[in-house]
Amino acid sequence: MPEKRTIERAKKDKRKGKSASTQAGEFVHEEIEHIREGKHGARSAKQAIAIGLSKARRAGVDLPPPEKGKASAETRRKAKKDVEAGAKKSTARKSTKRATATKKALKKEPRAAASKTALSRQATKAAKKRTAADRSAAAKKAARTKGPAERSAAARKAAHTREVHAHAH
Incomplete structure (x- = not known):
């Protein structure tokens, strides 16, 4: 239950x-x-x-x-x-x-x-x-359905992730 x-x-x-x-x-x-x-x-x-x-x-x-x-x-x-x-x-x-x-x-x-x-x-x-096209479509939909505040938060998170992975190599 x-x-x-x-x-x-x-x-x-x-x-x-x-x-x-x-x-x-x-x-x-x-x-x-x-x-x-x-x-x-x-x-x-x-x-x-x-x-x-x-x-x-x-x-x-x-x-x-x-x-x-x-x-x-x-x-x-x-x-x-x-x-x-x-x-x-x-x-x-x-x-x-x-x-x-x-x-x-x-x-x-x-x-x-x-x-x-x-x-x-x-x-x-x-x-x-999942196929690359499938993942891409999901990402595009996510960007479309987010509001401006959520979108900028996601962009910040993505930038941070890229930064973390750039230093890992």
Whole structure:
């Protein structure tokens, strides 16, 4: 069950007109926090993200399942079920036995999945899978949808990043 403040943050994102993946990001963030707090663990950063996305779909975030070829049939089937559960807003009781078993299994998993290194590694891997054109389009859209203040903040950050990397070589 996601925390109230996570749902509130996701709703706020929706009101601001942010994308479904941005809204879902709030749930992923919550999951990372849970692992860092020691509530449970995860096998990998990818699993931590998957748990967050599943929670988001079940909470009613309009996040479609991945397309054919992007993820395994099993993952797509699970995502589809999550979307349906989110649309239904069912009051059906969850199986206590299953919930306990899941929690018990996750408690045994390592906590390193939420480390900065693991998340950074996962982000780099995910970015590498995208085409240059795709990344460029995303950057252009980001520039288009930012306000003037946000844009100058992003420019400052980019300049700083370039400076840091210039000294690294």
